[in-house]
Amino acid sequence: MLTMYLMQGKVALITRGDFGIGRAMCYYFAQExxxxxxxxxxGGEEEGDEDTLQKIKELKMDEAKDPIAAAIAADTGYDENCKTVVxxxxxxxGWINKLVNNAAKSRLGGIEEMTEDGLVRMFKTNIFSYFFVTRQASDYNKFIN
Known part of the structure; x- marks a missing residue:
């Protein structure tokens, strides 16, 4: 089977790439x-940055260039943190070709248990972070197809 390695020479930025779907995206991209x-x-509940970095290196296809990987500690619910990440x-x-906004908070309990602070935290993670990261990446013409 011929693989084209369409991602060679590209740069992917994945938010919350150490866990769940984000980690799976890191693994998928690593093969390309x-x-x-x-x-x-x-200090997150499932901090797996070192495991993800190691697996990215292991998953590289033989013919693909070595993927360079970096883990960046950041709470993307805050604009200034997103600017730092970008x-x-x-x-x-040098640039960002692919942006995967993946950060999410899902274990919130029932509505009767939700506090105002918890609701704000959920929106910061699940909504604001997507806007902030995308704006920071596109604001400075750093997002390249």
Whole structure:
């Protein structure tokens, strides 16, 4: 089977790439050879940044270039953190070709247990972070197809 490695020479930024779907995206992209930057929540409930970095290196296809991977600790619910993530990725790799907004908070309990602070935290993670990361990546013409 001929694989084209469509991601070789590209840069992918994946938010919350250390867990769940984000980790799976890191693993998928690793087989196609791009540089991969992903965020993780330091001290988070499932901190797996080192495991994800190791697996990215193991999953590389023989013919693909070595994927370069970087784990960036950041709470993407805050605009200034998203700017730091985007700036750090662009500084390291030159640009961002693919952006996967994946950060999400899903274990929230029932509506009767939800506090105002919990609701704000959920929106910061599930809504605001997607806007902030996308804006930071596109604001400075750093998002390239």
């Amino acid at each position: 050879g791009p540089a991969i930057a992903f965020t993780y929540v330091k 700036d750090q990725t662009v500084e390291s790799y």
